[in-house]
Amino acid sequence: MSNAVIYNITPITFRLDLKDPFLFTAHHIDHFPAANADMGPKTAAEKDEFNMYYGDVVPGFPEHPHTGFETITLVEQGYVDHFDSLGNGGRYAAGDVQWLSTGNGVEHCEMFPLLHEDKANPFELFQIWFNSSAEQKAHDADYKMFWREEIPHVFETDSEGKKSDIRVISGQFKSTDAISRPPHSWAAAAENKVNIYLITMQAGAELVIPSTTSSSNRFAYFYQGNTLEIEGQTIQMKHLVELQSDADVHLKAGGLEARILWLEGEPINEPVAMRGPFVLNTTEELDAAFKRYRETHFGDWPWPSPAPVFKRDQARFASYEGGKRVEHPEQENSQAS
Template identity: 35%
Template sequence: MTIRTTAGLLHATPQLEGEGMLVTRPFPTARLDQLDPFLLLDRMGPATHGPGEAKGAPDHPHRGFETVTYVLEGAIEHGDSQGNRGRIGAGDVQWMTAGSGVIHSEMPSEEIRRDGGRMHGFQLWVNLPRRDKMMKPRYQELRASEIPTAKSADGKVAVTVIAGDSLGARATIDTRTPIIYLHVRLTAGARFTQPIPATYNAFAFVLGGEANFGNEIARENDMVVFERDGDEVSIASDNGAELLLIAGVPLHEPVARYGPFVMNTPGEIRQAMIDYQTGRFG
């Protein structure tokens, strides 16, 4: 096994989305447009809202990719143009495959909007291969109790396995292309090694603490991109750290992108806009 080196470090920047929701975004930015097959990562919070302050993302369309929402604190309610309704709370994951198109909303829960409360979570956008871009939309919702977890033999590393496998635990989520999505917690003095095929693109995003990736030290809201020069990633922490480790097989397909539409050609983007404007998104 060969340890991957790092290709660089990016610090996430805050910006507003939806109806004024503050997110911290490592990509897409001017420095990194995408990391095939990943299109976007947003950190929502952590923030404590007063009554009436919490913001979300009212009705908006998607076509041609997947959104993966992972809630750490608080709760999010969603609804869409096909009549689906749901709620995900702390530790839960929603993996939405937009496919041919949905119009949906993602809002803090009614009680948080009304009474205030704490919100923290992530949303990852995963591109779909050409063959799946017009598939029927679907949702996979996993409660925290349904998501596998594992610990290292010395007890210093705990991993929540959202997609892929780690430390002997395998995720139950069904992904359209091979994906690894891990929430890794390291205590002081921990060292963690995760196998990742050399063909995968991979990155880590630090939630807190300080993590050492060989020649790169990353802190809160730093994203570390790995070279494809090895088949495992090594992470260490002297004083403890918490991070997401995400990897996937690149699609190597053309990407045409306009807001919430991600297709392969400009013509497909124009068609998506026409379909949305004429009510063909369910």
């Protein structure tokens, strides 16, 4: 079926290969069992049965470096404990988003504590690797939490009364603006039109996504449901669709609730040199960054192990400025209400 709005359709198992300003997105899913006393899996399953189990006890990714880009982590199920070489830490969970600008270098770890001892601990997140301009790569690392209580939702109802929920993670949907991005992000400037949405559509619901600029790159990842129609063409679950950016796009969910990750933005249009967890502009810059990391580790690691976690009963929170400033979203939301 010919469709001028759809450029490519790609089946996805784990990694979504994207275009400037996006590098790629990883869709992590693990079906962790009930927890033991140490917040690891209670069963004796082999670690290689899981996708995200690099710690010795608790699943996750122990201490590792990054430089030159941003990670945008959208949690759909489970918990994440964050620690970094700036002395910051925190716990975030389903519905929260962490936006980390790695700038000129940072070490961090992302651990996934299993908090429930009496039931399974399913885990799911998206991690978007989002590029930075050469100027932004030179800034100090920084991060910001987007708490689920604060992320704006747009609720649309179609002519049949069926509803769609658009979580606006970045940019704007119609007249609704997202939370401001970190200041040294390509996504911070409105003219770069970096729109990131998590869309949930009732079965049979219809929704129109407005056009953006003709120079933007645009993708839809259909990750949950049975089928999704895009401009009348049927898309199967776990397929990535590259789309025309300067056209309104009509979506219709199939017989089950549909969930879509929507990504679009103006390209940075600078050379990309990528080696493992470092993303710079030239091979020479990569060589220099690896040399600097070997010599400095991007600062001292201030935590007692490469894979620390908080206590099981720790509520969601985030610390900034080396721990000098702390946010407690549940407390703040309770006080506000």
